[in-house]
Amino acid sequence: MNARERPRAISLPVSTLSKLKALHRELDACRACPKMIRPVVHGCALDTDLLLVGQAPGPREGGFGRPFAWTAGKTMFRWFGEALGTSEDEFRAKVYIAAVARCFPGKAPGGGDRRPDGEEIARCRTFLEREVAILRPRLVMPVGTLAIEQVLGRKVPLVEVVGVPLAGRYHGVPCDILCLPHPSGASTWHRVEPGRSLLAKALALVAAHPAVRAVFPGAAARRPRLNEKPLTRLSNVR
């Protein structure tokens, strides 16, 4: 058989799921941060328009092998349950859950979990960038101040962004952004005013988002009436 007769190799497109699974294998093997406590924790590989970005796993998540597996997660899934009419399992099956750092940072000297430092965030960002490039999410939901800072590219008070519909780019991908406070029991922000009302507004905006309503049929029915402002375009583009 000469070269002309030889059948051409067919290159099939690599699916989103395959790419994410390969990335998860790299994540699982990562040992780049000496102060971080393994195992690496990440959610399922999903082909979805919805991306949630948390801060970092706590001490329990590694044992369960999934993010938001302990008390903060219970609070967060209750929020989404009430806003979207969804269960934790359904949410996990439809929303890609990532984080600023994927290993437990350990305890801070003053108590509570240590925040990942700048070098750890930069190392782990390489995974997050690739996940965003693969998924190209329509809606990004950063949870907590550190994740919000990373997604927006600047420090910003929660009162200025929670409950405010934003549109911008995340790692170069155009998307809508809805910020949420951290559901940690150590935080009182979401339990007292104005945080409580802003959280309710943020969850209503999540429930009203077209990409959410496309996959959570209960979201539209539960959507509270809101005086919604139009999307605020972000000038800082990452």
Ligand code: SF4
């Ligand atoms: S935090 Fe991220 S970059 Fe650091 S060791 Fe864990 S997976 Fe690797």
